[in-house]
Each structure stands twice: as structure tokens, then as C-alpha cells.
Amino acid sequence: MAGRKRVVIVGAGFAGLAAAKSLRAAPVDVFLIDRRNYHLFQPLLYQVATAALSPAQIAQPIRSILRRQKNCTVILGEVISIDAGARIVKGTRGEVPYDYLIIATGAKHAYFGHEDWRGFAPGLKSIEDATAIRQKILSAFEHAENTQDDAERQAFMNFVVVGGGPTGVEMAGAIAELAKQSLRNDFRKIMPDKTRVILAEAGANILNAFPEKLSARARRDLENLGVEVMTNGAVSDCTADSVVIAGQTIAAKTVIWAAGVKASPAGDWLGAEKDRAGRVLVTADLSLAAHPDIFVIGDTAAIKTADGRFVPGLAPAAQQAGKYAATVILHKLEGKPAPAPFAYKNLGTMATIGRNKAIADFGSFTCSGFIAWLLWGCVHLLPLVGFRNRFVVACDWVWAYFTRERGVRLITTNARSEDTDL
Ligand SMILES: Cc1cc2nc3c(=O)[nH]c(=O)nc-3n(C[C@H](O)[C@H](O)[C@H](O)COP(=O)(O)OP(=O)(O)OC[C@H]3O[C@@H](n4cnc5c(N)ncnc54)[C@H](O)[C@@H]3O)c2cc1C
Structure with missing residues (x-):
């Protein structure tokens, strides 16, 4: 106007x-x-990357969100x-x-000056990243099933997540659950529970923004899921076939970057x-x-x-x-005096490790285990944009809770279907 x-x-x-x-x-x-033409709920991206949710469930077209706001024009x-x-x-x-x-x-x-690692260790920031990681993880099991070479099979079944912040912890826990629970009976040659999931953290603790007690609890929960947590485990090299953590070379075809x-x-x-x-x-x-x-x-x-x-x-x-x-x-x-300076209100921080396992720090009180996991579910469900997304995600979570199924185990590529090459 x-x-x-x-x-x-x-x-x-x-x-x-x-x-x-x-x-x-x-x-x-x-x-x-x-x-992008959509608003993305990044906190649930790891669930797309590990085949629990599909991309449309955590994204909403910007135009539809602002449909009724007549003074707002959306430009793609x-x-x-x-x-x-x-x-x-x-x-x-x-x-x-x-x-x-x-x-x-x-x-x-950020790859801290190692941009060459980007191609081998994808990070998780967009829907494209999440579906590419999902493809990499699911394809690794298919390759492991098909190879005759024992060493190569194990390299396909070794998954390394770099970075022990909330995203790294959530990814590592979800990969372990996918391998050891959801895929358990689906292969004939490989035993998915022989999968190694390694979480490498350069610092002394994972989840170091949380109180030490919660960080230790998260570590225990991850280890109970079968994740190997390597603290003081700085990554010094990364290739398509291996990663070097604290001087130790680990053969791994799938490395995921959650470090910065x-x-x-x-x-x-x-x-x-x-x-x-x-x-x-x-x-x-x-x-x-x-x-x-x-x-x-x-x-x-x-x-x-x-x-x-x-x-x-x-x-x-x-x-x-x-x-x-x-x-x-x-x-x-309105010509009014400036408001008081910006003051951040800490509403608390949470991280989930897996089924019934999470930690939450609200400053005045902390909790872990089932209660924290339930709270984490509510806190991540309610802010999802769109009633349909909230409803569908809630249904998928309830279904997955009782069946341990992951409904979106699709290996998709950008290539035409007849060209698809795992
Ligand atoms: C995997 C993951 C998990 C997370 N988990 C949690 C969690 O559990 N809890 C939590 O509180 N936070 C979490 N976060 C952090 C949280 O998502 C971010 O703090 C939050 O998204 C920041 O909001 P923002 O608006 O600054 O940026 P974003 O939400 O990233 O939005 C930036 C927007 O800018 C657009 N854009 C960028 N460049 C351009 C350009 N040049 N031109 C036009 N458009 C552009 C992008 O398309 C995007 O839509 C997580 C983040 C990630 C990646």
C-alpha cells in the first residue's frame, strides 16, 4: 500500500x-x-534421516502458514x-x-577447515541432507548384505557420528535402534545387530551444555543401546572408507557430521x-x-x-x-521509546537418546528417562506447524512405539528410477 x-x-x-x-x-x-518454499522444523530432521518420518511431516509451505496475513507477501x-x-x-x-x-x-x-570431508561426512541441516543420509544408511545395509568380503561388510555396518551435541546423540541413538530393532529380522545374510555405531566427541563429555549428571546418564543410555561413545575422540581424517578418531583408523562407509x-x-x-x-x-x-x-x-x-x-x-x-x-x-x-534490551528467556534444553530415554534441563529442575522422553515428545510435537503434521507425526510415533517399525525406509536418489544405483 x-x-x-x-x-x-x-x-x-x-x-x-x-x-x-x-x-x-x-x-x-x-x-x-x-x-525454500517451506518452513522446516529442523529438530526432527534426524527422524527423517533415520527413516522414522517423511520430509513433508516436518515442513509446511510458507505461503500456507501466512495465507491469512494479508500484509505479508512471500517471495521465493x-x-x-x-x-x-x-x-x-x-x-x-x-x-x-x-x-x-x-x-x-x-x-x-562447518568442517573447521576440512572442507574436503564434506563429501564423505554429510551434515544434517536440510531435507536434502536428511534424505541423502537416509539413503546412505539404508544402502549401507544393502551393500553389506550383498558383499562376499567380510572386511567390506563390516565397513558397511560401521556407522560413525562425529559430534556429541544433541544432534549427534540423537542420530547415534536412532541409528542403533534402526539397526538393532527395526531391521533385525529383515536381512538373510547379515545380522543387523552386529552393526557398530560410534559416537565421536572431541571434548571430555557428550552433551557438554547439560549438567554433568545428565550428560553421564545420556552416555549410559547410549551405551545400553549398543553405541560406542568415544570422548576425547577428535577426528583427524576422513575418507570415503574410513575415519581416524584419536589416532585410531576405523573402517566405516557411513560417517555423519554433527560437529559444528x-x-x-x-x-x-x-x-x-x-x-x-x-x-x-x-x-x-x-x-x-x-x-x-x-x-x-x-x-x-x-x-x-x-x-x-x-x-x-x-x-x-x-x-x-x-x-x-x-x-x-x-x-x-509509533514514535515510542525503544523497548528494554532483548532478554533471552531460557525455556530449558532437552535431548532424546531413544525409546523411553531422554534428558531435560529446565534450570530449576532436571529429569531423565521416561518422563523426560514424554516431555521431549510433547515439546517437539506441539510446535510443529500445521494440525495435520502434528496428528500424522503423533500417529507415526505411537505406531513406531508399539511395533518398533520405521515406516519410511525408502532408498531414493535424484536419478531417474531406471538409473538408480545403490
Ligand atoms: C539437526 C538439527 C537439530 C536441531 N534440534 C534442535 C532442538 O532439538 N531444539 C532446538 O531448540 N533447536 C534445535 N536446532 C536448532 C534450531 O533449529 C535453530 O536454532 C533454528 O532453526 C534457528 O532459526 P533461524 O530462523 O535462525 O534459522 P533457520 O531455522 O535455519 O532458518 C533460516 C531460513 O533462512 C533461509 N535462507 C538462508 N539463506 C538464505 C538466502 N540467502 N536467501 C533466502 N533465504 C535464505 C533458509 O532457507 C531458512 O528457511 C536444531 C538444528 C538442527 C540443524
């Missing part, structure tokens, strides 16, 4: 979507740009640069002018100051010191809390930042 201010939001993840929704009643025109396109002087966002869909800009482009995995993230290149577009992980350093109101009308939020931003620590890269933190940036813009539009 003529004369109305334009708020451009780049990224429809947790942060960008929360910002767009918070501007629903504001007298502004909102333009939400994303290179990739942003390539920003001209902060001219207040223009440039991308594959041309130029989009703005009065206020919110950047929420997330993060990607790097922010999106938004800092480079803006020439802004960044931390070591590439996150843009923002002021207390999440804007840039040099450009008070540009906000950087979510995993792309390095946000300091009052106690001097950085806000963690978690979905609730991204949502809180999205809502806050929208509030700052509203205050500016």
Missing part, C-alpha cells in the same frame, strides 16, 4: 517467521523472502547481497527495497563485525550499530545476554528474537 513502510525479512525459519507473524496487525507491508528466491546505503535487498528475484530489514538466514554446518555450525554469510553482505562462527555482532536491540534499521536475529546473530554469555542457537531463542525485532520496529513506527 502506498506510503506504508516496507519491512523485508530474509529467511522463514523460526526467527523470520516469528518476526513476520508478530507484524500481522502492524500498518506495514511485510515481504518475507526465502530460498535467494538473497545474494544487500545494498545498505540504497536500502535494497538483491537476489535471484531482483531487487526488493526496504525501510526496515530483518535478516534471519540461519546457519550451515557456521552462520550464513549475511555478515559478509553487510560488511558487519562477526564472531569466529561467522555470526553478526548485534547491539542490545538486535540491530547493527552502523545501520539501526537492519536487524540480525536467530542463528545468524551473536547476541550477548546480560551475564555476558551468548544466546544459544536454539529454536525458542530464534523465535524470541524474531518477536523482539518486530516489537522494536513497531515502537519506531
Whole structure:
């Protein structure tokens, strides 16, 4: 509408979507740009990678989410640069002018200077990553079944997950359950319970953001599932056939990278100051010191809390930042004084290890085992976008709980079906 201010939001993840929704009643025109046409619920990606859920169950078209928000226009396109002087966002869909800009482009995995490992050890960040990992895991069992060579068979049945944070722990536990429970009776030559799942963590503990008691409990639970946890296990080399952990070479055809993230290149577009992980350093109101009308939020931003620590890269933190940036813009539009600086509210952290096994830290109280696992289920079900997704995921989980089945054991490739080569 003529004369109305334009708020451009780049990224429809947790942060960008929360910002767009918070501007629903504001007298502004909102333009939400994303290179994907869907919002992705990343916390459940590992379940797609391990054949428990299908991609559509954890993703929702952005246009359908914002269908009723008449002041919001969704643009499918990739942003390539920003001209902060001219207040223009440039991308594959041309130029989009703005009065206020919110950047929420997330993060990607980092290989700490070993980019050559990327091809051998895929990370988990997108639906494409998750289906590629699913294909790799399921194909490994097929190759193991078909080979006559004992050493090669074991290499196909060795799975290494690098990184002992929540994603690594969840992946390792899920692969162990897939191999030792879901696939147990499905092969004739191999014994899936001979599968080795190794979780390599460079530090002294897995899940080191959790209290030591919970981290130790998670380790015990993983070991009970048959996962070998190698702490102080830094990876020094990785090839298509093996990985070197703490100087020990392990033959493994499947290595999964869950060891680190790097922010999106938004800092480079803006020439802004960044931390070591590439996150843009923002002021207390999440804007840039040099450009008070540009906000950087979510995993792309390095946000300091009052106690001097950085806000963690978690979905609730991204949502809180999205809502806050929208509030700052509203205050500016209405000529009100700036709101109090952004304050992150820690809603707790959780990690699941497998069936009936999880840990949860809510600060004032912690829990583990079945109760934590139930809580984890609720906390990951309720924020899924779309009633249909919540319903279908709940049904799949209940079915899987009683049958130990994993319903999405599909080996799919990008090739035409007749060209498919495991
Ligand atoms: C495997 C995995 C498991 C996780 N588990 C949990 C968990 O259990 N609990 C939890 O709280 N957090 C979890 N997280 C972290 C959480 O998902 C992130 O903190 C959160 O997604 C950050 O939100 P965001 O909006 O900053 O970025 P994202 O959600 O990543 O969204 C970024 C958006 O920007 C778009 N984009 C990027 N670049 C461009 C561009 N150039 N042009 C246009 N669009 C662009 C992307 O397509 C994407 O839609 C997990 C993350 C991963 C990867």
C-alpha cells in the first residue's frame, strides 16, 4: 500500500517467521523472502534421516502458514547481497527495497577447515541432507548384505557420528535402534545387530551444555543401546572408507557430521563485525550499530545476554528474537521509546537418546528417562506447524512405539528410477 513502510525479512525459519507473524496487525507491508518454499522444523530432521518420518511431516509451505496475513507477501528466491546505503535487498528475484530489514538466514554446518570431508561426512541441516543420509544408511545395509568380503561388510555396518551435541546423540541413538530393532529380522545374510555405531566427541563429555549428571546418564543410555561413545575422540581424517578418531583408523562407509555450525554469510553482505562462527555482532536491540534499521536475529546473530554469555542457537531463542525485532520496529513506527534490551528467556534444553530415554534441563529442575522422553515428545510435537503434521507425526510415533517399525525406509536418489544405483 502506498506510503506504508516496507519491512523485508530474509529467511522463514523460526526467527523470520516469528518476526513476520508478530507484524500481522502492524500498518506495514511485510515481504518475507526465502530460498525454500517451506518452513522446516529442523529438530526432527534426524527422524527423517533415520527413516522414522517423511520430509513433508516436518515442513509446511510458507505461503500456507501466512495465507491469512494479508500484509505479508512471500517471495521465493535467494538473497545474494544487500545494498545498505540504497536500502535494497538483491537476489535471484531482483531487487526488493526496504525501510526496515530483518535478516534471519540461519546457519550451515562447518568442517573447521576440512572442507574436503564434506563429501564423505554429510551434515544434517536440510531435507536434502536428511534424505541423502537416509539413503546412505539404508544402502549401507544393502551393500553389506550383498558383499562376499567380510572386511567390506563390516565397513558397511560401521556407522560413525562425529559430534556429541544433541544432534549427534540423537542420530547415534536412532541409528542403533534402526539397526538393532527395526531391521533385525529383515536381512538373510547379515545380522543387523552386529552393526557398530560410534559416537565421536572431541571434548571430555557428550552433551557438554547439560549438567554433568545428565550428560553421564545420556552416555549410559547410549551405551545400553549398543553405541560406542568415544570422548576425547577428535577426528583427524576422513575418507570415503574410513575415519581416524584419536589416532585410531576405523573402517566405516557411513560417517555423519554433527560437529559444528557456521552462520550464513549475511555478515559478509553487510560488511558487519562477526564472531569466529561467522555470526553478526548485534547491539542490545538486535540491530547493527552502523545501520539501526537492519536487524540480525536467530542463528545468524551473536547476541550477548546480560551475564555476558551468548544466546544459544536454539529454536525458542530464534523465535524470541524474531518477536523482539518486530516489537522494536513497531515502537519506531509509533514514535515510542525503544523497548528494554532483548532478554533471552531460557525455556530449558532437552535431548532424546531413544525409546523411553531422554534428558531435560529446565534450570530449576532436571529429569531423565521416561518422563523426560514424554516431555521431549510433547515439546517437539506441539510446535510443529500445521494440525495435520502434528496428528500424522503423533500417529507415526505411537505406531513406531508399539511395533518398533520405521515406516519410511525408502532408498531414493535424484536419478531417474531406471538409473538408480545403490
Ligand atoms: C539437526 C538439527 C537439530 C536441531 N534440534 C534442535 C532442538 O532439538 N531444539 C532446538 O531448540 N533447536 C534445535 N536446532 C536448532 C534450531 O533449529 C535453530 O536454532 C533454528 O532453526 C534457528 O532459526 P533461524 O530462523 O535462525 O534459522 P533457520 O531455522 O535455519 O532458518 C533460516 C531460513 O533462512 C533461509 N535462507 C538462508 N539463506 C538464505 C538466502 N540467502 N536467501 C533466502 N533465504 C535464505 C533458509 O532457507 C531458512 O528457511 C536444531 C538444528 C538442527 C540443524
